[in-house]
Amino acid sequence: MSTRGGTRETARKGSLPNAFSKRKKNLMSENRFQAYASLQPGARLQPWEYEPEPLGKAEIEIRVTHNGLCHTDIHMRDNDWGISTYPLVAGHEVVGIVTQTGADVVTLAVGDRVGFGWIRDACRQCDHCLQGEENTCREGYTGLILGHHGGFADKLRAPADFAYKLPDALDSSSAAPLLCAGITVYMPLRTYMTRPAMKVGVMGIGGLGHLAVKYAKAMGAEVTVFSTSPDKEAETKAFGAHHFHIWENTEAMKKARSSQDLIIHTSPEATNSETALNLLANNGTLCLVGLPTGSIDISVTALVFGQKTVAGSLVGGRGFMREMLDFSAVHKITPMVETMPLSQVNEAMDKVAANKARYRIVLTAE
Numbered sequence: 385m386s387t388r389g390g391t392r393e394t395a396r397k398g399s400l401p402n403a404f405s406k407r408k409k410n411l412m413s414e415n416r417f418q419a420y421a422s423l424q425p426g427a428r429l430q431p432w433e434y435e436p437e438p439l440g441k442a443e444i445e446i447r448v449t450h451n452g453l454c455h456t457d458i459h460m461r462d463n464d465w466g467i468s469t470y471p472l473v474a475g476h477e478v479v480g481i482v483t484q485t486g487a488d489v490v491t492l493a494v495g496d497r498v499g500f501g502w503i504r505d506a507c508r509q510c511d512h513c514l515q516g517e518e519n520t521c522r523e524g525y526t527g528l529i530l531g532h533h534g535g536f537a538d539k540l541r542a543p544a545d546f547a548y549k550l551p552d553a554l555d556s557s558s559a560a561p562l563l564c565a566g567i568t569v570y571m572p573l574r575t576y577m578t579r580p581a582m583k584v585g586v587m588g589i590g591g592l593g594h595l596a597v598k599y600a601k602a603m604g605a606e607v608t609v610f611s612t613s614p615d616k617e618a619e620t621k622a623f624g625a626h627h628f629h630i631w632e633n634t635e636a637m638k639k640a641r642s643s644q645d646l647i648i649h650t651s652p653e654a655t656n657s658e659t660a661l662n663l664l665a666n667n668g669t670l671c672l673v674g675l676p677t678g679s680i681d682i683s684v685t686a687l688v689f690g691q692k693t694v695a696g697s698l699v700g701g702r703g704f705m706r707e708m709l710d711f712s713a714v715h716k717i718t719p720m721v722e723t724m725p726l727s728q729v730n731e732a733m734d735k736v737a738a739n740k741a742r743y744r745i746v747l748t749a750e
C-alpha cells in the first residue's frame with residue numbers, strides 16, 4: 385500500500401515530544417485541523433492539531449459531521465499490521481459537508497453531503513482500476529488513514545473522485561458505517577450470491593455481521609447466523625435472519641453441517657475454521673472479511689473433497705460503493721447505531737474492543 389502525499393503536522397503546546405515542537409515555529413497558519421490522534425502504537429487518542437497540505441486541484445475539503453467507528457481503527461491505533469504511522473488520526477467511515485473544492489472539481493459543490501471510506505485514491509490506470517476494482521489496484525491504493533490523517537478531526541481533505549455523494553434517504557449516522565462495514569459485507573454477497581434463496585451463513589454478529597444479515601435477506605438469501613452471544617438472537621431475527629445457532633451448541637452445529645452455500649466470516653478473532661468449512665455445502669465458499677491478526681488452519685481434505693473455496697474480500701471499488709449506497713437507500717438498509725460525541729472516542733474504542741457496541745458506534749462532531 386503506497387502512502388503518497390502526506391500532511392504537515394504540529395502539536396498543541398506541550399502535547400507532543402520535542403521532535404514535533406521544533407517544527408512548530410514554521411507552521412503558524414491559522415488553518416490547522418483539530419483532530420484526535422494516537423501519538424504512538426497503542427496510545428489512547430488525545431486532542432492534536434495539524435496543518436493540512438494545500439488543497440489539491442482535484443481535492444475537496446469537508447467539515448466532518450460523523451465517523452463510524454470500525455474495528456480497523458483500533459487495529460491501526462495499535463499498529464497490529466505494522467502499517468500505521470504516527471501521529472495517527474484514524475476514522476475511515478467519514479461523513480461531512482463540502483466546505484471547499486479544488487479548481488478542477490466539477491462533480492461536487494460546497495454544501496454537498498458526502499462520505500469517504502477506506503480507500504483515498506488509486507492509480508486509476510491499471511486493469512483492476514479500469515474495471516472499477518480500485519480496492520485491488522496493482523500499484524497499491526492509497527488508504528484514507530495510511531500515511532494520511534483520517535476523519536477523527538473537524539475537517540478532512542481528500543480526492544473528490546473518492547468522495548461519495550450520499551442518497552437523501554440515508555441520514556448521516558446511518559450512512560457513515562456503510563462506507564466501510566457496509567461495503568465490506570456487500571461485496572462478497574454481490575460476488576458469491578449467484579442465485580436467489582442461496583443459503584448464506586453469517587459468522588459473528590457485530591457491526592459487519594448485522595449488516596450482512598440485512599443485505600443477504602434483501603438479496604433473497606436464506607440467512608443463518610452463527611454467533612457466540614445468545615442474547616443477540618431476537619435482534620438478529622429482527623434484522624432478517626431465518627435461523628440462529630449458538631457456536632457452542634454442538635448438536636445444532638452438527639445439524640447445520642454441509643448446509644451453507646456461502647459463509648461470510650466477520651469475526652475480528654481467528655476462530656475454528658475447520659468448523660466453518662464443515663458448515664459449507666459442497667462447492668460452497670467461506671469468505672473472510674474480519675481481519676484476525678493471526679492465521680487460520682485449513683483442512684485440505686475438507687477443501688478438496690467438498691470442492692470448497694476459502695476467499696478473502698476487502699471493501700470495494702467506486703462503482704460498487706455507489707451501488708451499495710443506492711441499494712441501501714432503496715431497500716432501507718441501515719445499521720443499528722449508537723452515537724457518541726467524538727470527544728469520547730477512547731471510551732467508544734473500549735466499548736468496541738469489549739464487543740459491547742450495538743452494533744456500530746457513530747462519533748458525532750461536537
Ligand SMILES: [Zn+2]
Nearest residue numbers: 454456564565
Ligand atoms: Zn473499516
Ligand SMILES: [Zn+2]
Nearest residue numbers: 507510513521
Ligand atoms: Zn490501479
